[in-house]
Amino acid sequence: AVVSTQSTGMIECQVLEGHSDAVWGLTLHPESVTEVASCGSDGTLCVWDISREAPLVARVPVAGPASAIQYIKTSPDLIAVGLNNSQVQLVSVSSAGVVRTLD
Helix, strand or coil: EEEECCCCCCCEECCCCHHHHHHCEEECCCCCCCCCEEEEECCCEEEEEEECCCCEEEEEEEECCCCEEECCEEEEEEEEEEEECCCEEEEEECCEEEEEEEE
């Protein structure tokens, strides 16, 4: 579930369905208040836009279970995902794919 405070002072709660197992990481977009990304034990990264009726923007497979996730502040199209095998993968939101793996 994602909770956001709107400018009206109201709180919105929304259940986001897209992972097939436990979610272990969540990050907020550095510029967009409606975009978030998540990762988990199912080996996927999901990008969400909670302002949309169908909020799942992209579901990207990564190289295994992931427990850390962060948008790259200087390049908001990129997300760094920390995998449980000690690798970090960089994912492009616009291409919905892994662009680099760091060992």
